[in-house]
Amino acid sequence: MASITIKDIAKMCGVGVTTVSRAINNHPDISEETKAMIMQVIKDNHYVPNNSARNLKRSVSKTIAVLIKGITNPFFNPMIQVFEREIQRKKYSFILQRVDEKQDEIEVAIELEKEKRLKGIVFLGGYFSHSKEKLDQLTVPFVLSTIGMTEEFDPNDYSSVSVDDVKESYKIVDYLCNEGHRKIAIITAPMDDVSIGKLRYEGYKKALKQHGIEYNERLVRPMREDIDSYSMENGYEVTKELLQSGEEFTAIYAVSDSLAIGACKAIFEAGLSVPEDYSVVGFDGLDISFYYNPSITTIKQPTEEIAQETIKILFDLIDKKITHAHKTFPGELVIRNSTKRLN
């Protein structure tokens, strides 16, 4: 079908081409009323602006990529929504790139940088154990969002936004201890992993120590490496093994809500119940932690605020207002029905 031009639209609206252009580009020098009228005519006539300068600007030089490690984690969903909205509001285009658990996200980022001429990168979730040399290969600004970093990294070399995983983890294990639990199993990351799972494990050890509880390594259960990490299935399989081991415990701390749900399922299948036989706590504050039966006691992360701050820092880096920044948000201990007080 014949293409409609910007001139056709201007004619139909009874305005000049410049006014149509202003409406399309959200220019301040146009009334909301005129803009709404023009946008309606554009919509009714299926007109798609194809000013080449505009396309060039949007497609070639103004793209932000968000790289997500691990695909099955619903924790990222509300964050992606915020990223998308904020990036588009800045008139940048937005690429969502999922990184396989076995892939190297820096390699993926370097490849994307060349192909899409990125202006900035958000790394979301997952392990992050790259060398400084590796990070230095990135030529555009980047922010690590909800990624736990170990102390060996120089904070001057990167920017980050997250909760304090050690502190929040301490908070929920401290809660279990105060409820009288002393035999607390943990489902966490494998020991060779420096991700958030490791940091949450540090918080667990710290809380036990604070309460004078002896550390029992048979209650420390790493996720299985042949199953999606932090997933319901992983929590389910690990808890089945834990129950079969005959090791005594009264509570399970799973370092993600999805793991906690899998743990509950394994307990139900063994003919036992939560919290009567075992208390179970998670981490993250996913919607499902509220809807599950019983609802899951957890640490709620402020995902929207984290996502918004991530984008704010990224644009501050792009605009050279700052050289790096680190922001830590507090989590919230949400006490629900999956835990009980021991007498």
Next chain:
Amino acid sequence: MASITIKDIAKMCGVGVTTVSRAINNHPDISEETKAMIMQVIKDNHYVPNNSARNLKRSVSKTIAVLIKGITNPFFNPMIQVFEREIQRKKYSFILQRVDEKQDEIEVAIELEKEKRLKGIVFLGGYFSHSKEKLDQLTVPFVLSTIGMTEEFDPNDYSSVSVDDVKESYKIVDYLCNEGHRKIAIITAPMDDVSIGKLRYEGYKKALKQHGIEYNERLVRPMREDIDSYSMENGYEVTKELLQSGEEFTAIYAVSDSLAIGACKAIFEAGLSVPEDYSVVGFDGLDISFYYNPSITTIKQPTEEIAQETIKILFDLIDKKITHAHKTFPGELVIRNSTKRLN
């Protein structure tokens, strides 16, 4: 840092530049062993191939976009994984574009076509009520995946892959009827919506009719439009209203598993239980339908097969092997613990 070139890599490996190029491009004329050795050296040295022809080819002309309608639906997660793998296997690059519920996906697609010079498009989920004129504006091949289409569309105008939503929906309501339920509420799409929700509602009506059950419109509960559609929250709020209405019923058919979980939560909060007081069934076969307590009776969609077939048809269209295709997969009725037989 100084860039490593393909010549450096060839030298380190003791092979020619052509061999390195073959390894990078997955050329068949190179042994797996040599390829593995070269890729290791490339990885160890952080070499990123930047042959401009290759970049041009990948970034400018060989991109497939997957447009997803609605962000919170975990149903799409396993499908995205397959799309990504299959598209990369074909040496195309992959753009994931989320479309807001209020956005027009065809407009988004047309815009993307111009900006990214797409080779093909997958539309995933959501409503699809565009005119033929609208579809004709798309200049590249596309496939509608897990999108219910009404009969007014000419099947020669598009390609599609999905389950038969009417038939599968009939199957699960028929199951409830055979278990003795005659007062079956449904949580479904608003009546002005022609999406899969509408088709599943058709299957519901058909099953009631088949079993000689009178249709009661007070048991037909549309999702709320101010909450994410097909979400747990929507099922929760709609079920709270249903319970408060005082209308009698023995079972709820929620047209997605997420809605079903929300329905269960509302029942628990009213101090009642599933399935003792109310049977609840869903649709989709999400992982959580197995892990929920009680596990949810549902129709399991073969998401991996649907995703694979979608990509197969898309590439057949791109390669001009076919002009259109429609493939329907059977769903599976999975009977779990959220339903009971009435006496």
